[in-house]
Amino acid sequence: MYGQRSGSLVIEDVRLTPVLVADPPLLNTQGVHQPYTPRLIIEVVTAGGVTGVGETYGDTGYLDLARPFAERLVGREVGDLNGLFTLADELAVDAARVDDSVDVGGLRGVLTADKLRLSVVSGFEVACHDALGKALGLPVHALLGGKVRDAVEYSAYLFYKWADHPASYGWADHAAGAAGEPGAGWGAALDPAGVVAQARLFTERYGFTSFKLKGGVFPPDEEIAAIRALADAFPGLPLRLDPNGAWSTATSLKVAAELGDVLEYLEDPALGTPAMAEVAAGTRVPLATNMCVTTFEEIPEAFAKKAVQVVLCDHHYWGGLWRTRELAALCRTFGVDLSMHSNTHLGISLAAMTHVAATVPGLRHACDSHYPWQSEDVLTERLRFDGGRVTVTDTPGLGVELDRERLAALHARWLDAEFRAMRERDDAAAMRVADPAWETPAVPRW
Structure with a gap:
């Protein structure tokens, strides 16, 4: 019985769709939000025909890690959540992309290779939870203990x-x-x-x-x-x-x-x-x-x-x-x-x-x-x-459904060369559009 269920829960396909989403001019100590911000939508499809969705940061550094991760995920059990971290450890991280500056995209302190990797894993982990919940007829909160x-x-x-x-x-x-x-x-x-x-x-x-x-x-x-x-x-x-x-x-x-x-x-x-x-x-x-x-x-x-x-x-x-x-x-x-x-x-x-x-x-x-x-x-x-x-919904999985037309439209914006600069979240660069002399303030600022 478990073997039959297990077979239907094997990951057959993984789809990555980077999007650009409209964002208002909200101010912070680093600068201002750009007109658009990048996000990554992740879909995990099982052999049983169930699709789970996840979401995370969509800047290039995250995408560069997400793509090989998605390829290696195919053929694995959707319920093998611990295995996601083992897989992440097996993948090489380009340390040159990571420095010790404040992460403008999240304003979350020092950005390290491990943090970058975990941010990518999180999107897949949520997608797997969503797919597993749908397959079992359980909401995600039930999978987390209720x-x-x-x-x-x-x-x-x-x-x-x-x-x-x-x-x-x-x-x-x-x-x-x-x-x-x-x-x-x-x-x-x-x-x-x-x-x-x-x-x-x-x-x-x-x-x-x-x-x-x-x-x-x-x-x-x-x-x-x-x-x-x-x-x-x-x-x-x-x-x-x-x-x-x-x-x-x-x-x-x-x-x-x-x-x-x-x-x-x-x-x-x-x-x-x-x-x-x-x-x-x-x-x-x-x-x-x-x-x-x-x-x-x-x-x-x-x-x-x-x-x-x-x-x-x-x-x-x-x-x-x-x-x-x-x-x-x-x-x-x-x-x-x-x-x-x-x-x-x-x-x-x-x-x-x-x-x-x-x-x-x-x-x-x-x-x-x-x-x-x-x-x-x-x-x-x-x-x-x-x-x-x-x-809190009791609908199986996350209880949400993708709108394919909206997803395609936001992805088309990401593909549009006119908006290519928006693929990297950079509040300081956005501020320089209004004030060319703007420099990221030294900390402490006051």
């Missing part, structure tokens, strides 16, 4: 934002208009009033009841004023501020002191575990991270030094859904809270995030998601936020 909540809470992800992409792109109007700019009607947000107006739209449209502001864009006093304005507009609701390591320890402590009465947590105010530990020792405001703890190897130092109180996991670069659960168990063991980081993503990733978050006990903080900013998707039906939550 859900402990019926809906997962997400936080409104606020950004300082330009009204439009720079006209100097030449086709910027096409990018915003034809795509239907993500967050239509949002307009600019460059001061406290603009941030509050953006937050009100998030609550009206999606029902979010907590807010995170991407900081590190303006001098700290201006961002303190924005958080204060949010606290006045939404009294008692959880607030977060994330400058992506743009501040010195002294500046971090100053901001923590001035906002200690309203912040749920302060995310990566300073760069690196030693600096975060110094800040943590001088404030009662919890510190969160998706930059200094992004691999299991980084956990011992950070936890021993009490540098972070909340780890923001991201299945894309922890290696998938099972490893996210392993991370959650470690955090529980050491009394560290867990929530979820987000990069620009589509509905496949949001579905995967929701399934794994549904299985994590004691998830006390709303998760991050860029999804409301994305006007384009590859699914037949967009996932919905109701009261700031996404309902």
Whole structure:
């Protein structure tokens, strides 16, 4: 019986489809989002005719690893999830593609060959989970041990934002208009009033009841004023501020002191575990991270030094859904809270995030998601936020379906030579379109 089932679960084909997805001009300490961002859609097809889907980063470095990985995956069992990591170890990694700079595409700290590889594996791991769940008639959360909540809470992800992409792109109007700019009607947000107006739209449209502001864009006093304005507009609701390591320890402590009465947590105010530990020792405001703890190897130092109180996991670069659960168990063991980081993503990733978050006990903080900013998707039906939550589906697999026409259209954009420069996520290069003199700021910036 097992042998018969096993035969139908052999991987017969793997399809990789890189896409370019419209993105609004959201600001961060490195620069601004490009008009389009690259993502990679992965399809794993079994001998039994079941197709599972996954999603991850789509920059060239990821694609270069994904292609040989896909070739080697054919003929393997779709349920052999541990084997994915063995296979990844067997593949050579071009170390020349990796340096020790901040990863602009994810703003997640030092990018290493191992992190790059795990980010690729994660897309295949999710696709295999989806295919296995469909084949067995089980939702992905059941494969992960079962859900402990019926809906997962997400936080409104606020950004300082330009009204439009720079006209100097030449086709910027096409990018915003034809795509239907993500967050239509949002307009600019460059001061406290603009941030509050953006937050009100998030609550009206999606029902979010907590807010995170991407900081590190303006001098700290201006961002303190924005958080204060949010606290006045939404009294008692959880607030977060994330400058992506743009501040010195002294500046971090100053901001923590001035906002200690309203912040749920302060995310990566300073760069690196030693600096975060110094800040943590001088404030009662919890510190969160998706930059200094992004691999299991980084956990011992950070936890021993009490540098972070909340780890923001991201299945894309922890290696998938099972490893996210392993991370959650470690955090529980050491009394560290867990929530979820987000990069620009589509509905496949949001579905995967929701399934794994549904299985994590004691998830006390709303998760991050860029999804409301994305006007384009590859699914037949967009996932919905109701009261700031996404309902956990019991449909087999991830519970999502690819829209072939939309996928083909976004892939055609990726193939179009006019948009070739967008294949690499580079917020600093995007900023130089508006300001040719822009250079990636040195850290700490303030």
